[in-house]
Amino acid sequence: MRAYICHNPDAGIEDSHDKKAIKDALRLAGYDTEYHSTRKKSFARDLAKFRARDADILVIAGGDGTIGKVIGALKDRAVPVALIPLGTANNIGRAFGTAGLPHVLCESWHPHELLKLDVGKAEGLWGSATFLETFGLGAMPRLMSDGDKDGTGLIGAAALAYGRKVLRRILKTAKPFRVDITVDRKRVTKSVLGVEVMNIAYTGPALKLAPAAAADDRMFDVVCFDAGRRKAMMDWVEAPRGAPPASVYRGRNVSLRWRAAPQRLDDELKPAQTDEQTVHLSFEPEPVRILKCWLTPEPSTRSPVSKSWRNRKRR
Template identity: 40%
Template sequence: MRTLLLHNPTAGNGHPSGEELIDLLASAGFSPEYQSSKKGYKKALRKKWDLILVAGGDGTVTKVARTLEDREKLLAILPVGTANNVASALGLNGEIETIIEGLPSAESKRLDVGLARGPWGKRRFLEAVGFGTIAKAIAHSDGREKPPIGLRVYWGREELQQYLKEATPERYEVDIDGEVFAGEFLLVEIMNLGRTGPALPIASTAAHDDGLFDIIFLFESDRAPMLSWLEDPESEPPPVTVRKGREVRLRWERGHARIDDRVYHPPKKGCAVKITLDDCELRVLVPGVPAQAD
């Protein structure tokens, strides 16, 4: 089996190095070719592989989703990032050693890939496209000194709380499969997965393979409950309004936007944004799950 190990050497904290990962994979019967995700990875992904092992966080997995053209290639995620939202959506929450040991007998799960069209052109995404407070918080975190890796999730949540306290609602008209939802919102998030940003489970009913987005709206009246929820987001579902749909359209006129962790500043003039699922999903090996029916 021709196997590529695509590894982010700077991801996570206290995780195995590239050399250690290769040794662990060898013990499980794999002989991967190593490739850093920092440079040269696009050329490497164009080669013929039977399996691509992605060792990194959400950014590294998303690089593969944006770059990989042959969607028949099998992927396996070794979550060594900070939030690991994509891996969590797939149920990959165990130790790296345990995940690797289970790969030879693992079955594949489908992972939907989103496609956002707008002034940026076309851009694939895995987690979410968002407008408002979360996008603004991510935008203002760029360039700041980051805390230790083990504290970044908590730091990100605290940052979001601060921006949410001061946020001004913006008016959006969001067309979901032909039905328009209009109002003033503190945030609008089109979620492909259940978690986003600093490991926030903001779309508690989202599934990675249902062919639907969860569209999240936060009204001004829910600001205080949302601030309380951010203190302990694992304790209960978030105080947001949720709609599900396959195609989302809106006009972006003001405020920040983001596609996963890529942020876009407010446009000079209003522009249309269309969000759909990409034509082809990814196939990801997940140990300990039943085989997926054709």
């Protein structure tokens, strides 16, 4: 089995995340490896030449930004993609229940069990681009621009907690803006603090903003941070249990029209403009195939533990 590795050497904080560890983990699982650093100047040119016949799997080791950039640039989507999430939030990995040390993940992939990941397409005056996670306006793009000011050096849970703290501060002071939303030809105009058009369930600092979203249903979840529910959204961000207090619209084709709000496409940020902005969101014809990980928890068929048993004292 041949593995074509796309690795961001700046991602991760442990020795198990460096180049040697990634290659050793794949060799331990029985793969011959061809290693490529995403930081190498020729990486984009090399990836453009890649075809499915060149390897049995394509391995992406890095954070959500790395995964999005590699898949967005992938010309031949017939090759199965294996994920080794090494970032902070790892929202794409979370969507597939994929997490753990590289040497554990590499031995857990099911080579013949594939899951689908739809690839979103955004079209605006700036051109066309693909995305995996979300297209957002307002609050979350502001988090991207403000979140690094005092959070440099934080890792793991501390980084996620800091991101949620900053988001709550942004929601507290955010000025509402109006946005026209068209979802499958149905239009609504709202006053919002932010909008996130979700392709998967998670975004930002590991927030499950769209719990009903599926990575393979070719449906967007348009999540609106309603201006009138500011405090409720702030409370949810602090303790994000259950569905967020937001308006949600689902559909295959989405158009947004707004002004004076920053935008983001996954981790690519564009500042607010005074002129009216429009974006059209749809899906690429071909999804990406993701290798299933046996570590993914299966739905339990067992009956829930009774309250009386939980409260029973040990003898």
